[in-house]
Amino acid sequence: MQEWIAKQPDVLGEDLLIIQKEFNGFDSTQERLDLLALDKQGALVIIENKLDDSGRDVTWQALKYASYCSGLSKANITKIYQQYLDSNSSNIRAEDSISDFLDGQDYDELVLNKGVTQRIILIAAKFRKEVTSTVLWLMNFKIRLQCFRATPYAMGDELFLNVEQIIPTQDAEDFMIGMAEKAQDDIESQTQQKNRHIVRKEFWSKLIPAMNASSSNLYQNISPGIYHWVGAGSGVRGVTFNFVITKSYCQAELYIDRGEKIENKTIYDKLFDLKAEIESRFGGALGWERLDEKRASRIKASMPANIFDKDQWDSMIQFMTDAMVKLELAIKQPLSSIGSELRQSS
Incomplete structure (x- = not known):
């Protein structure tokens, strides 16, 4: 044969x-x-x-x-x-x-x-x-x-x-090859997701202690997670001070999402009215995103970065912790006043 x-x-x-x-x-x-x-x-x-x-x-x-x-x-x-x-x-x-x-x-x-x-x-x-x-x-x-x-x-x-x-049977060969490619894509996707989780948790395990060594107490009770963001409460329900990491940027942000779009935009607009004062306290320009097409809004300080390049981690941590400390100092007092107004009105 x-x-x-x-x-x-x-x-x-x-x-x-x-x-x-x-x-x-x-x-x-x-x-x-x-x-x-x-x-x-x-x-x-x-x-x-x-x-x-x-x-x-x-x-x-x-x-x-x-x-x-x-x-x-x-x-x-x-x-x-x-x-x-x-x-x-x-x-x-x-x-x-x-x-x-x-x-x-x-x-x-x-x-x-x-x-x-x-x-x-x-x-x-x-x-x-x-x-x-x-x-x-x-x-x-x-x-x-x-x-x-x-x-x-x-x-x-x-x-x-x-x-x-x-x-495979000749009639089903193209179908089986397509199914194999999908199965392999699913496996690769799961593997990549697992690897991303490992990398993120390792990064948060370095950033959170660095943040806790600063003058801020925001992250004293926060544990490292596996997602691309980690947040701490601001004292106002639904408003958090978040760190965010991706393949293209890292940032410190105030994220506003109380579940109601009108409330979110009201808080954002009140803070935006104090934009000059807040940026003066912060020591530079911030990114103001009302996000009219979405429920939430945010105010952020960001820079280009890649979470999966460990050579960038030191500079990322330095930028993010500095930005978060300044962002908290710049916004916490006016945010507290806005929170009091909301509680009284409700």
Whole structure:
């Protein structure tokens, strides 16, 4: 069956260039993969054949071979293919054959075996459930795996081989690849989210002690969290002194959200009427955001920064703590007066 597929690889449903049989060019191992090929995208294809039963360990075996082959350079691949051609008494140059196979592209400009593009094809008369289960699970991680059932027939002196793709089924292949990409995107998103939480908590664990070492008592009872903001009460319900960190900026802010848009805008407008006085106490300009299209409003001091660049953390912490201390001093007294007015009116 191996010879049959080597001579006619298109039985696997695509154009493949067989570049070696029984390849054993793995450092310090005696293992041999059945067939090694290139596809039309220049990716290596590891082909493992089993005469009858797939066996329990074929997926592990193929994954090992794929990992070994992932380190093969363009020069390695060309050398391996040239050895294969020479063993078949061919006078063809590997560079020319590869170039012709990849639609006449200039060999010097070809990119082969890029990144983690390696593919695996498994061929057997029947597949065990543990193999098909593993293959379907691995496909969720964007690993290109295909299983083909090969059934030989004899009619007199003639032999026939029926090769049928069973995983993924040809009709469902595009759908399954799309599902695998979505599953991998979900996994990557979860991993990134977890990493972001870890980074943020580490940053807050440094900023809050720095804030508590200042003249302000705002954050004395605040613990580090995992979100992109952390806040402390101002003494007025629904109005908080927040720190905010993102990939593009960091800021200290007064955030106004009492649950009622009219109340929020009233507080903001009263503070805005004192803008000159507040900025004078603060010692510089502030960002005033009434946010008419939203329920909340904010007053902020911000600077460009990236929370995920730890080299920026010292300057970020210095800026944010200084800004928060000054923001509290500039706003707390007029905010307290506004809070008293609101309580009396209610």
